[in-house]
Amino acid sequence: MPLSPQSHAIPRHRKPIRHAIGMACLALATQASAQATAEATERLPQVTVTGNPLGNNDGVQAVQALQGDALVWRSESTLGETLSSTPGVSSSYFGPNASRPIIRGMDGDRIKILNNSLTSQDLSALSNDHSVPLDSLAVERIEVLRGPSAIMYGGSAVGGVVNLIDNRIPSQPITALSGRSDVGWASGNQETRGAAMLELGNGQYAVHADAFGRHSLDQAVPDTLACEKTGSPSSAKAICNSNNSANGYALGGSVFWDKGYLGLSGNTYRSSYGAVAEDNVRIDMKNDRYALESEIRQPVAMVDSLHFQWGNTDYTHTEFDEGAAGTVFAQKGNDIRLSAKHQAFDTALGRVQGSLGWQGENTQFVADGPEAFMPATQTRLSALYLFEEWRQPWGNVSMGLRSESVTVEGDAFTKGAINRDAAATSNRFSPLSSALGLLVKLSPEWSVKGHLAQTQRAPKDYELRADGVHVATAAYEEGSTNLGTEKSRQVDLGVNWAKGPHKLSLNYFVTRFDNYIGLNANGEVVNEDDEVDVVNCGVSAPENGCFTKYTFSASRAEFKGYELETWLRLTGNQGLLQDGGDAVWDLALRADAVRATNLDTTQALPRIPPVRLGATLARLSGPWRMALGVDHANAPRLGPDQRATSAYRLWNAHVSYRQKINANQALWYVRVDNLTDQLAYPATSVLTSTALDAVSGRPKAPLPGTSLKLGVQVDF
Numbered sequence: 135m136p137l138s139p140q141s142h143a144i145p146r147h148r149k150p151i152r153h154a155i156g157m158a159c160l161a162l163a164t165q166a167s168a169q170a171t172a173e174a175t176e177r178l179p180q181v182t183v184t185g186n187p188l189g190n191n192d193g194v195q196a197v198q199a200l201q202g203d204a205l206v207w208r209s210e211s212t213l214g215e216t217l218s219s220t221p222g223v224s225s226s227y228f229g230p231n232a233s234r235p236i237i238r239g240m241d242g243d244r245i246k247i248l249n250n251s252l253t254s255q256d257l258s259a260l261s262n263d264h265s266v267p268l269d270s271l272a273v274e275r276i277e278v279l280r281g282p283s284a285i286m287y288g289g290s291a292v293g294g295v296v297n298l299i300d301n302r303i304p305s306q307p308i309t310a311l312s313g314r315s316d317v318g319w320a321s322g323n324q325e326t327r328g329a330a331m332l333e334l335g336n337g338q339y340a341v342h343a344d345a346f347g348r349h350s351l352d353q354a355v356p357d358t359l360a361c362e363k364t365g366s367p368s369s370a371k372a373i374c375n376s377n378n379s380a381n382g383y384a385l386g387g388s389v390f391w392d393k394g395y396l397g398l399s400g401n402t403y404r405s406s407y408g409a410v411a412e413d414n415v416r417i418d419m420k421n422d423r424y425a426l427e428s429e430i431r432q433p434v435a436m437v438d439s440l441h442f443q444w445g446n447t448d449y450t451h452t453e454f455d456e457g458a459a460g461t462v463f464a465q466k467g468n469d470i471r472l473s474a475k476h477q478a479f480d481t482a483l484g485r486v487q488g489s490l491g492w493q494g495e496n497t498q499f500v501a502d503g504p505e506a507f508m509p510a511t512q513t514r515l516s517a518l519y520l521f522e523e524w525r526q527p528w529g530n531v532s533m534g535l536r537s538e539s540v541t542v543e544g545d546a547f548t549k550g551a552i553n554r555d556a557a558a559t560s561n562r563f564s565p566l567s568s569a570l571g572l573l574v575k576l577s578p579e580w581s582v583k584g585h586l587a588q589t590q591r592a593p594k595d596y597e598l599r600a601d602g603v604h605v606a607t608a609a610y611e612e613g614s615t616n617l618g619t620e621k622s623r624q625v626d627l628g629v630n631w632a633k634g635p636h637k638l639s640l641n642y643f644v645t646r647f648d649n650y651i652g653l654n655a656n657g658e659v660v661n662e663d664d665e666v667d668v669v670n671c672g673v674s675a676p677e678n679g680c681f682t683k684y685t686f687s688a689s690r691a692e693f694k695g696y697e698l699e700t701w702l703r704l705t706g707n708q709g710l711l712q713d714g715g716d717a718v719w720d721l722a723l724r725a726d727a728v729r730a731t732n733l734d735t736t737q738a739l740p741r742i743p744p745v746r747l748g749a750t751l752a753r754l755s756g757p758w759r760m761a762l763g764v765d766h767a768n769a770p771r772l773g774p775d776q777r778a779t780s781a782y783r784l785w786n787a788h789v790s791y792r793q794k795i796n797a798n799q800a801l802w803y804v805r806v807d808n809l810t811d812q813l814a815y816p817a818t819s820v821l822t823s824t825a826l827d828a829v830s831g832r833p834k835a836p837l838p839g840t841s842l843k844l845g846v847q848v849d850f
Contacts, residue, residue: 198223201275203759206230206316206847207788207805209270211325211348213247213296214269219765221726222294222641222697223278224743229410229835230353231322231378232265234258236818237278238643239693239742240293243594248287248297249423252445255467255497256421261802262820263411263606264451264463267403268298268511271316271329271346272382275299280626285534286491286519289565289591289634290621292645301333302386303397306333314849322807322841323376324348338390342399345383345407352376353409356811356839360730360828364456369829371839375408375415382827386425389607394430409453409826410835411606415460419451436477438487443471453505461503468568470494481524483531488522499595507611508557509547511595515540529581532571535591539564540592544599553726561598563619580631593617594661597651597686603662608824610660610681611653617688619647635703635720642696650691650732652739655775658683669686682775691739695728717755719824722763724748729771740773744781757792770817777823777833782814784837798850805843813839 198220200208210216214233215227224234226241237245247254251270258266270276279295289294313332319325329346345674352372353812356483361367361374386399402422426444450464473491480486495515501508519536540563547556571585600613628641660666660683699722706718725747730739750763766783770776788805814837815822821835 140162178671197280198278200277201344203790203792203801205270205273205276206801206803206845207790211350211380213266213268213270213276213298217276217278218276219724219748221699221724223282224818225745226262227816227835227837228262228758228821229373229376229408230350230838231376231405231407232258232263233460234262234266235294235296236279236743237294237296238645238695239282239730239739240645241741241818243290243590244293246284246287246291246295248295249445250299250303250425250427250443251287252425252443252471253467253469253495255445255447255450255465255469255495256449257463257465257499259594260463261604263409263417265405265407265417265419267405267419267449269346269348269380269382269403270298271327271348272331272344272384273298273300285536285567285569285587285589286489286521288493288515288517288536289567289589289620291537292589292591293321293626293676300344300384302344302384302399302401303425304333304335304340304342304386304388305395305427305429307337308340309337310335312850314847316320316825316845316847318843318845320350320841320843321354322838323350323353323378327845339387339770340390341385341387343383343385345381347381348378349380350378354841355836356808356813356837357827357830357836359830359834362415362828373410373835374413376410376835378405378407380405380407388427388588393432394428396426396427396428398424400424409606411580411608411821412455414456414743416454417451418454420449422448438475438477441471441473441475443469444727445469447537453503459503460807461501461505463499463501463506465497465499467495467497484524484526486522486524488520491519493517493519494729505603505605507604508596508600508613510543511542511544511599513540513542515592523529529573529575532569532573532585534567534569536567537564537590538566538590542592542595542598544595547599547601556599556601558617559599561615563592565592565619579631580629581630584625584627587622587626589622591620591622593620593651593686600686601664603681607684607820608681609653610662610664610683612664612683612685614686617651617686618649618772620651620688622646622650633655635707635718636701638700640696640698642694644692644694646693646733647691649688650687651686652691654686654687656683656685689735690733692733693728693730696726698723698725700724720752720754722750722752732768737773738773738774741820741823742770742773743770743818744770757794759790760788762787767814767817775823776817779815779817780821782837783810784812784814785809798848800849801847803843803845803847807839807841807843808839811840 141716208216212233214235217223217235218225222238224236226236227233235245242259256267258264275298284291284295311334311343315330317328327348331344334343343359353376354372358369358371360369382403384401388395388397404420406418409417422572424446428442430440447467452462453460471493473489476487476490478487497513500510517536517538521534524531542561544559546558566590569585569587573583575581598613598615622645624645626643631638659680661679702721704719704721706716727745730742732739745768748765750761763786769781786807790803793800815833822833825834827834
């Protein structure tokens with residue numbers, strides 16, 4: 135039924151409507167411009183670049199790419215939720231405006247988030263309420279990578295790599311005007327969204343420009359929740375303080391010559407959203423980023439190409455409590471990559487091709503305000519990496535090596551009424567990681583693959599120097615400068631089958647840590663000054679100024695599980711589907727599971743995704759696509775201090791129609807999420823195990839209720 139505005143939502147106004155109308159006009163304008171363009175637009179092939187650094191399409195690494203229509207259908211306001219239905223990937227879900235991908239049960243800094251293969255350098259891993267300053271509306275493709283080539287991106291990529299690719303620096307010549315516009319609306323949070331992209335070139339020069347905007351009210355849910363905003367306490371079927379406004383724009387360009395290109399881009403991202411753990415707190419975030427990229431082909435003998443990238447990030451977010459500026463978190467950083475791909479040559483093991491590279495990072499972090507729970511820090515990284523691949527008719531062998539030098543320096547830190555002082559510190563680490571992979575083609579349809587990896591990760595600054603109340607997790611967190619390099623070993627086995635439209639992918643993995651760095655309760659309940667207050671802190675009660683104390687400490691741990699994905703053509707054309715022709719029915723099945731255990735205590739690690747099963751039945755007929763899907767999550771295996779959640783089942787459906795307009799196309803789509811309005815709580819969210827809602831007595835942020843989403847994307 136229609137959703138009525140809630141008393142505690144941000145007031146309805148015309149700004150979102152103006153944005154939607156404006157973007158719709160832009161969509162029509164670009165469509166008309168395209169119709170008037172006589173020269174056909176050249177389309178570049180879509181290639182998975184992160185997982186195939188050598189340009190091969192059949193590597194050992196497990197790669198999943200979300201692009202094209204699939205990206206349109208699954209796009210959400212956060213990166214974690216956009217990828218959450220991908221086998222092996224779940225979401226940290228801190229309400230509808232902040233979530234990070236969790237891969238194979240690992241989150242935070244064990245997942246490397248990249249933008250065009252450069253480190254994002256935001257603070258989303260520091261706290262679950264910090265969003266990733268990248269929006270799926272502004273990207274062309276999202277890649278998820280696990281395997282030997284992940285070594286190129288660091289020991290912190292032990293869980294995997296997520297790369298968002300946007301072509302803001304064109305790497306191939308553009309010879310005509312092309313573009314894309316996208317507008318949409320959603321009922322569950324009254325979201326209006328829009329994006330536009332234009333590219334223009336003459337073969338020697340190319341320019342890229344894009345912009346996007348999102349505006350939403352509080353997220354509707356199938357439960358009555360409290361809203362304790364000062365001056366207007368209320369209750370409604372919505373997550374209090376979950377509204378959001380975000381926008382961004384970018385401009386980039388490249389110049390091309392016979393053997394290479396040079397490009398530069400700049401982009402900005404702004405958002406203002408409610409911190410759903412605190413009804414009166416909003417976060418205003420800004421992220422400005424500049425990037426430079428160049429490639430020179432065959433610069434010297436034996437070198438196939440030389441590739442250079444530089445990125446500069448200036449990230450700040452301010453937390454406002456009842457409109458007054460409070461704590462400010464800021465980070466500035468630079469990331470430089472230089473890699474050389476050598477020419478292929480023959481050996482006794484087969485034809486060899488590889489890449490040698492260097493990466494340097496320098497980040498400066500500072501927090502200022504009452505909720506600054508760690509001192510200012512500076513982190514410097516220098517790394518050498520090597521990736522080689524031997525190719526044979528029967529398959530290939532891949533090898534990756536990476537050696538790092540990491541220095542983390544922390545300032546002196548004074549915090550709390552007891553004037554507790556912590557001296558400045560400097561920690562240095564020398565992680566060394568390696569991986570070996572094998573792919574064997576058993577037949578034209580079947581292949582098996584496996585890889586072994588030994589990965590080392592330097593502790594992050596907050597794992598070393600945190601010392602204070604972390605409001606987002608309702609805990610007192612304490613780091614340890616005695617932490618050593620985190621070490622792990624991984625075995626990954628997989629089988630793939632493809633025959634016409636039929637596909638099957640099955641992966642099994644085991645990752646064992648010698649010293650897994652986790653946030654573990656030490657049995658104390660303290661006040662904000664780290665004092666054990668027996669009188670007032672008999673139980674953990676954040677509303678009384680008392681918090682359970684957690685310490686970053688190391689233990690032995692094991693992660694093991696599987697990922698299954700298959701696509702079957704049930705009826706109709708058994709070849710590759712082309713436009714037109716008879717209707718076909720396809721069935722997609724997916725499943726994943728991960729079991730993570732603290733081997734020192736034999737307890738489950740907290741907030742690990744439960745067993746998940748999913749299926750989608752789709753009918754494709756000419757320009758029409760209709761699909762009905764279901765995703766089931768079991769009750770989780772509980773870790774320490776984790777609240778039990780029930781199993782849940784979410785149904786979804788979508789219909790799309792692709793319209794051809796001369797040489798251009800429009801994709802019209804309708805999607806309904808959570809068809810049955812199921813009340814569900816994600817086991818991976820810290821909110822599920824922290825503060826309870828005053829009205830329902832249940833966690834504050836369930837998954838969204840039923841939502842109708844409408845949109846159109848125009849390409850020309």
